[in-house]
Amino acid sequence: MNLKWKRLAALLAVMTLVAAACGRDDSSSSSDDSGSSDTTDSGGDEASGAFIDPSIDCADYEGTAGIDGDTIKIGTIRPADGPYAIYDQVTTGLDAWVTSVNSEGGIKAGDGNTYKVELIKENDSYDPGKTPALAQKLVEQDGVFAIVGTIGTENNLAIRDYLNDACVPNIALATGSTNWGDADQYPWYISGLPSYALEANYWADYIADTKPEAKIALLYQDDDFGTAYQKALTKAVERSNNDNGTTLEIVGEQGYNPLSGTTTEAAVTSLSQTGADVFIVGIGGTPCPQTLTFIPESWAPETYISVTCAGNTAMSLAGGKDVGVIQAQATLDPADPADADQEAVKEFKTKGAAAGLDEGQLDGGITSVGWGFGSFFGMLVENTDKVERADIMNTAFSLDQPAFGLVRPDIEIKTDGAADPWAIEGFRIAQRNADGGWDELGPVKNRNGESNELAG
């Protein structure tokens, strides 16, 4: 605890220095009724300044929009109906986090004030064609301070230009698409998940370590999400063979189109005939556990699954075929008996239950992700010396602290502007056991600043 405070203090000191160095234009935050002191306006050299300087980057910068007295208004967009309505559970988690924070009085921000949070939810039915108007509504009509935990790669892409041009933070995107690595061009975006490409590299590294002659069969979802795995894995295999002398080989590769209305059964059957001894399932949602049920008895590959389907809800759909699958794991699993004693898990379960989450939601691995996005936002507010849009993003892009929320304790949270825009860049390798938990095969390794380079 003591250490935590020391680090926080150090971080604040760094933040103050950084802010002091940038000579921010403060005209837009003049109506600061919260009484925070403005000691950071000492002016200075622009060159070594903070990552975002709204006086240069923003045409109409409204830094404190959405902050009304002691309330911060945030918005999120998710599918509440239709075939992807399952992701609404993520937002339920975010909502529960908000309820929980407010019931405790609010978030104690770096500026000394305590803020309550108001969450406005919009429904785009997962259709990226509907997302832009909703983002516009949140920003222009509801006047939110930031967008938090919005679902879907394509949906977040659809509003990327708008939010960046309007200088509105989009925090903890519910996707690990490699697109979010471009903080140089889009500095108002920060992902709430690790990069999918980085995840694929952890698989590849572990395979190279343990099975240097592995024959790999790859099944990937035919969209931004799945092709991120496919590209990164292909590149990682090549690199490992060149640098480490392994003879990894991708012997079979199949794309799966979730809009096609078929199952992965034919593809899995085909891949089972390739003689592969490693099977990588780079798909999400229910088709992922279903794929495990299609693996024929005659084929017993070492199977890797996407972190997006490693939660208890998805795994329980595999009809027992989940035992033995391997994942690269970045968060604590509330359903894992081995993680039950972790402070963060206990806290999540107590507070989550108090905020109205039921047992299935607490253990399912979907709702907890949304809770994590809330914690991400809360962590940024706590660490920001001044609750203003640009400052929040500058905090987000200069993090250096231990894990927060349900992120695994050994993972370091480090960012550094466009050079390292990914907050979570660590995984451990874990294997599903028969008790619904995960056995550690390889400890947490941090690869800070490598996500972009490894994207392929």
Add this chain to the structure above:
Amino acid sequence: MRSTTPNWLRWGGGALIAVVLIALPFQFEAFRVNQFITWMCIAVAAAGLNLLTGYNGQISVGHGALYGLGAYAAAILVTRTTVPMLLTIVIAAVICFVAGVAIGLPALRIKGLYLALVTLAVAVLFPALVEQFSSLTGGGRGLALVVPQEGCPRGRPECPVRWESPFGGLENDQWRYFLALAITVVAFVLVANLVKSRVGRSLVAIRDNDIAAESSGINVSRTKIITFGVSAAIAGVGGGMLALLNGNPRVNPTSFTLLVSIYLLVAVVVGGASTVIGPAIGALVYGVFTDVIGPELPGRFENATPVILGVLLIIQMLVAPNGIVGQFKEIQAKMASRRSGGAPEVHNGATPVERDTP
């Protein structure tokens, strides 16, 4: 049918609607204006579908695909060629015309429900086609409508297409709104004139009895195929508008799933099949329901939007199977006949054909 509305009321009503349409973008916030633009796109596509399904009696559950094709055609042309932006919508219409004729060819042999199912398959195949040709369409990740231009944020060489009003004073979204409104009005006037013409009468004749139509000298095959083409072209215009004008800088295959085809059909039938203005009313009702009322429902009911929509749809079909406009006309006709003491006009099961459009 003799017009039953006094002239001054028609002109007055028309003027009022015009004033409202022009005032709208100044009264609402940009996001609403963008939603209005989307409704207009749906209205135009539904008008195209109405020509085929309402007037000509060929049920298509695949117009979402043509709508999508128009959107993708316009988007690809804008990003890959230097064709002026509005012209891309015209080219998109031509491409959709060709596609419509291609889909319509089998329709000569395949009728009724079989045709509905073939078009249904087209609707289902479309998103998959987009993924298959991902080098052109961007596949599942969507296609960004970015073009090289000056003054992009952070010194980027390209950024999303912008619609600066040449007249000044108008906001970006307002300018796009008026462009969309202009195209919509043109499309509806075109359809109105078409159905009033000899061609329009032969469409209805074929729908009501194609063998009788053939024997009265109408070239049924040619008319049916061309109707399919024109209907597709209009749907393509709606799609092109959607891609370029609704303020979304990307097109995605998930925006053109089977559900869109279904919603287009719903817009036609709810508004009033084989009435000129019906599809616009249908699109308006659908838009108001999903974009305005749905999100305002209290939290518990928000997830129930589809149930409410489905139930309302059934109720409407039971109460007013001819759609809102059709029902309105029926009431009007009844009142007129009561006034003149004659027997009410009987529509032999089919929906009334509008002949008195402005």
Add this chain to the structure above:
Amino acid sequence: MNDFLEVLVVGLGNGAIYAMLGLGLVVIYRSTGLLNFAQGELAMFSTFIVWTIWNAGVPMWLAIIGGMFGGFLIGILLHQVAVSPLGDPHEKPLAVVIVTIGLFLALNGAAQLIWGTVDKRLPPLFGTGQVTIGGVSIQWQKIGSLLVLAAMVGLFLVLFQRTKVGLAMRAVASNSESAGLCGVPVPRILMLGWGLAAATGTVAGVFTAPQLGLGTNLMQLTLIFGFAAITLGGFDSILGAVVGGMVVGVLSSIVPQYVSAFERMPLAPAFILILAVLLFRPQGLFGSKQVQRV
């Protein structure tokens, strides 16, 4: 070769499911002369009923019977409340299509409200075991689905060809007016058709759910394959639904594995075949030709 045979087995398994779904569509068409867009959602809904009963600890076969009965009742109810008041469906085909679309939306939304958005697991009726024949492994579930399909076909053939009810259904579908004049209780027959179709759909759902996972979008795209099956086979042919289902299942499983142009659109090969067939036989492979009245 083994490779091919293994995938062929997958295709036949899927084909059996498409055929079952097709059977339900044929039943509706045979009794009402209509296509039901809500057929898939009815099947999904009653499969959830099966799951609910099974989840309460009841044996699976009993749960299936319960689900079929539930589906039967819901089918009848929906017909009485939503479809029947429209009057003669042949007069207003578009209105009926829209009503079934309304049912589609309402059933799907209602299922999401009742059972939530988290998918459920329904285990395979015939277990997860498999048997190896000539080097090709076949799951018992697939063999079971073929047997169940065969039993369903037998039952329907008897129903339509040997029973009064079946005869009445055919009469109503071909000309409800004259059927009514001959003393056939038309409304009751239509009602029965909807109930039967829903019960048939339950069986299809019970076999689909272990493949796709039991969620509210269980049937949205699966139904398209069922439609493809009966379009190929002919709307009113029991045998056609089976042959059509099998062909669609096999084509959509095998072709994408070998022709990369179809990798992302498994339905396309079947669709091309359907178009080709329809151009020469507009009534499908086994369908009976409709006489057009002038």
